[in-house]
Amino acid sequence: MTGLDTTVTANRFLRIRRGLRHAGFVLGAAVLLLTIAVALLAPVLAPHDPLAQNLSIRLLPPAWMEGGRPDHLLGTDHLGRDYLSRLIYGSRISLIVGFSTMLISGVIGATLGFIGGYFGGRVDSFVTYIINCRLSMPGLLVALAVISLVGGSLFTMIMVLGLLFWDRYAVVVRTATQQIRNADFVSAARVAGASAPWIIWNEIRPNVLHHILVIATLEMAMAILSEASLSFLGLGIPAPTPSWGLMIAEGRQHLFAKPFLVWIPGIAIFVLVLATNLLGDGLRDLSQPEGRR
Amino acid sequence: MTRLLDIQNVSLAFRQRTGLFSPPNLIPAVRSASLHVDAGEVVAVVGESGSGKSTLAKMVLRLLTPDTGTIAIDGKPAQSLGPREFARLVQPVFQDPYSSINPKRTLAEIIQTPLKIAGGVSARECEERARDLFERVGLPMRLFHSYPNQISGGQRQRVAIARALILRPKLLVCDEPTSALDVSVQAQILELFNELKQDFGLTYLFISHNLAVVERVADRIAVMYRGEIVEQGETDAFFATPTHPYSKMLLSSVLPPIPGRPLPTVSRDFELNTPRGSQP
Amino acid sequence: MTALLDIAGLKVDIPGRAGTLHAIRGIDLSIKAGECFTIVGESGCGKSLTAMSVLGLLPRTAILSAERMSWKGQDMRRFSRRQWANLHGPEIAAIFQEPMTALNPVLTVGDQMIESFVHHRLGNRKAALARAGELLERVGVVPVERRLAQYPHEMSGGLRQRVMIAMALMCQPKLMIADEPTTALDVTTQVEILKLLKELQAEMGMALLLITHDLGVVAHMADRVAVMYAGEIVETGSVTSVLTRSAHPYTSALLDCLPTRDQPLTPIPGVVPALFGELEGCMFRNRCRFATEACADPVPARSVGEGHVYRCLLEANEVAV
Numbered sequence: 001m002t003g004l005d006t007t008v009t010a011n012r013f014l015r016i017r018r019g020l021r022h023a024g025f026v027l028g029a030a031v032l033l034l035t036i037a038v039a040l041l042a043p044v045l046a047p048h049d050p051l052a053q054n055l056s057i058r059l060l061p062p063a064w065m066e067g068g069r070p071d072h073l074l075g076t077d078h079l080g081r082d083y084l085s086r087l088i089y090g091s092r093i094s095l096i097v098g099f100s101t102m103l104i105s106g107v108i109g110a111t112l113g114f115i116g117g118y119f120g121g122r123v124d125s126f127v128t129y130i131i132n133c134r135l136s137m138p139g140l141l142v143a144l145a146v147i148s149l150v151g152g153s154l155f156t157m158i159m160v161l162g163l164l165f166w167d168r169y170a171v172v173v174r175t176a177t178q179q180i181r182n183a184d185f186v187s188a189a190r191v192a193g194a195s196a197p198w199i200i201w202n203e204i205r206p207n208v209l210h211h212i213l214v215i216a217t218l219e220m221a222m223a224i225l226s227e228a229s230l231s232f233l234g235l236g237i238p239a240p241t242p243s244w245g246l247m248i249a250e251g252r253q254h255l256f257a258k259p260f261l262v263w264i265p266g267i268a269i270f271v272l273v274l275a276t277n278l279l280g281d282g283l284r285d286l287s288q289p290e291g292r293r
Numbered sequence: 294m295t296r297l298l299d300i301q302n303v304s305l306a307f308r309q310r311t312g313l314f315s316p317p318n319l320i321p322a323v324r325s326a327s328l329h330v331d332a333g334e335v336v337a338v339v340g341e342s343g344s345g346k347s348t349l350a351k352m353v354l355r356l357l358t359p360d361t362g363t364i365a366i367d368g369k370p371a372q373s374l375g376p377r378e379f380a381r382l383v384q385p386v387f388q389d390p391y392s393s394i395n396p397k398r399t400l401a402e403i404i405q406t407p408l409k410i411a412g413g414v415s416a417r418e419c420e421e422r423a424r425d426l427f428e429r430v431g432l433p434m435r436l437f438h439s440y441p442n443q444i445s446g447g448q449r450q451r452v453a454i455a456r457a458l459i460l461r462p463k464l465l466v467c468d469e470p471t472s473a474l475d476v477s478v479q480a481q482i483l484e485l486f487n488e489l490k491q492d493f494g495l496t497y498l499f500i501s502h503n504l505a506v507v508e509r510v511a512d513r514i515a516v517m518y519r520g521e522i523v524e525q526g527e528t529d530a531f532f533a534t535p536t537h538p539y540s541k542m543l544l545s546s547v548l549p550p551i552p553g554r555p556l557p558t559v560s561r562d563f564e565l566n567t568p569r570g571s572q573p
Numbered sequence: 574m575t576a577l578l579d580i581a582g583l584k585v586d587i588p589g590r591a592g593t594l595h596a597i598r599g600i601d602l603s604i605k606a607g608e609c610f611t612i613v614g615e616s617g618c619g620k621s622l623t624a625m626s627v628l629g630l631l632p633r634t635a636i637l638s639a640e641r642m643s644w645k646g647q648d649m650r651r652f653s654r655r656q657w658a659n660l661h662g663p664e665i666a667a668i669f670q671e672p673m674t675a676l677n678p679v680l681t682v683g684d685q686m687i688e689s690f691v692h693h694r695l696g697n698r699k700a701a702l703a704r705a706g707e708l709l710e711r712v713g714v715v716p717v718e719r720r721l722a723q724y725p726h727e728m729s730g731g732l733r734q735r736v737m738i739a740m741a742l743m744c745q746p747k748l749m750i751a752d753e754p755t756t757a758l759d760v761t762t763q764v765e766i767l768k769l770l771k772e773l774q775a776e777m778g779m780a781l782l783l784i785t786h787d788l789g790v791v792a793h794m795a796d797r798v799a800v801m802y803a804g805e806i807v808e809t810g811s812v813t814s815v816l817t818r819s820a821h822p823y824t825s826a827l828l829d830c831l832p833t834r835d836q837p838l839t840p841i842p843g844v845v846p847a848l849f850g851e852l853e854g855c856m857f858r859n860r861c862r863f864a865t866e867a868c869a870d871p872v873p874a875r876s877v878g879e880g881h882v883y884r885c886l887l888e889a890n891e892v893a894v
Contacts, residue, residue: 183392183393184385184387184388184389184392184393185392185393185394185395185403187351187354187356187385187387188385188387188393188406188407188453188456188457189406189407189410190355190356191354191355191356191379191380191383191384191385192376192380192384192406192407192410192411192460193375193376193377193379193380193407193410193411194376194410195376198410202406203395206395206397206398207395207396207397209397341759341760341761341762342730342759445844446616447844475615475616475786476615476786476788476827476830476831477615477826477827477830477840477841478615478840479830479832480830480831480832480838480839480840480841481840481841481842483832483838483840484838484840502759502760504760505831505832505833506832508832508833509832509833509838510832542761543760543761545764546760546761546763546764547760547789548763548764548787548789548790548792548793549789549792550788550789550791550792550816550828550831551792551816552792552793552795552812552813552816552817553792553813554792554793555793556764556767556768556771556793556794557764559761559764559765561761
């Protein structure tokens, strides 16, 4: 059986090997995996309890600056909480929001896209109408409004972002589905008696998957950034849970005296979002040759 | 004996939307076409672009619904057949080997698709049947788990044929199955079609624009022009003495590989009598 | 009559991820003024690439080498971009298979047609339009005024192909290269376009390099024909000798696998070998029923009759037609 199966593994192996040559993809994936590892191992990695306050050592600078202490590598915030620990735990929030939003909006957007793209006609007109409605709304402002009404929490944020940020999925999936829908192999499946859901799942989805993956990574980056922005405005994760956006907000008052309170979480957000974007770009580049014959 | 395929007075017009408030334009694709195919026959439908032959094929495959007229398969109206019943009677082979098989699936999976859709067969038996057909259509077993981008156009067409046969249909509707292939590959595929016809007791509805191919494979011919079947008959009789002016025009345009002859004169006079005659 | 185009030992290699593709492996080609020379072969044989070589339009990564490659005596191998640009239009023009992609969809027919004429300073815009009108009339795209103002998508495939031909004739080229010009057209339209090409050839004393896979087209159009297989020309000669007295097994196999009523269909078994790595000997040997061990060695070019050359170890009359 080995001879028969080598071609299958060869295909996947070649793809992985090609992936490893793409700098952006590798960098993005590495940083993302690192962040995930940090988030998972937070209880082990964090030197202190992120919520433990100690007013006697408040506003300590990072260890490499004058006045810093080695047991608080990144210093402490205005309530004396260890910054490194808060940073590490903060990664959890960013990643949870990122992944959850990506999944929820992905399911909603892709489903709408498949339905509109496959059925065409009136169904598609209706789907396009829904997409247009969504596109005419200023996403973040709506999120702000809803959260101010309902109150901020992790769950609310994920729900609001997930129910709002599906438009890119829908548009891309719809267009891709429209193109594939007319392919002969879809016609062959129809003649063989397949139902529309069967065709969408088995014939169309595999050909659209790479588009969805690319959008997913980019949406995740957006979600992380949105969470940071909302938390910064006080409408996201409520204190004292460490969120990078919240940390920036809390550090704002001490911006001139203790700038590290702002730029440390700022850099963390920047790096994670950049990495996710690089990963998405890399995925897009890598999936191109598949499009060729 | 019931006819395997019986098309009676079938018409279809495409609707083109002209604006929010005006009625759509009706572009006739097929007009009152009647054609029948008996079991074991090869009936070819020939015509050029715009003749409606592909549209007719799609109606037989139930990919399009005729506006008027009836299509009966094995005595029963095509519309009344359930999806599984229909699939076991009629299967397609399409023109473009690059779009007729799913690029993201292995050849093994592609061939088994109709059987998986129909259901009721164990995974092991599905694969066994697929392997048998894979070999039968002349593909080397080492390619069984390959992807379409690893094989040639002719090989893809063989995969499409194997897929079409896995449900043991009675009628194969082939829409220009060799037009996108090289001449030498075309010859291989035509030979395959012939062998399979004997072995599987198949009947073919063969759509083509290539008269040389049709002369070779078809028992009967129907010529379509601008949506109408303008002439039908036994192949030999047709090639010997075509009656309709368009048939004559078509036949005179065939260029045999024999040097020393001038290019034929193709007269388009009869077009003045048919709707919407315009220079090609 | 001296040759307009004289090529000997043309080789084109295309480096890629899978290795270097030896797309063209040493071909000789010469076209005289006014003659119709056809290259016939199946997909992947290198015939389109040959046309691109003559036009200087090879992909940038391609490596071209030739013992001789001259246009009216000038060495094309040393041409600069400007020299190639001067060639396109007044010396060599081309028409391709797919008129929809060859014509610019956002320019009117008139605007496209005069581009080359004006660029080569053959006249001002008015003179260019006049000539365009003349040519459109000649190729049968009427009414001229209306057509000049139309866009490509407003015309049928046959009309677009005629427009392409007229466009190619604007600067009165000495050689027209037509790469599968009728493959995408209906058979009835094909005959008309081919007739048009033949007439224009006679009227303008123009040479025609016709590239096709269709032996019927070859039979009706060519003065001389070259049969290409796997990057090589396996047989060249007058159309009559090559088609009726084929010397190379591939040529006769190709003729045999054309479907005809009476003869049994004999397909050519096997597939074209991939052109990577060290390639020696006859590339057809894995599919040839006359193949022997000697075929693995380099095969010399042999002559049978006037101007009829082929690459095979067999004697010409051993190949059944």
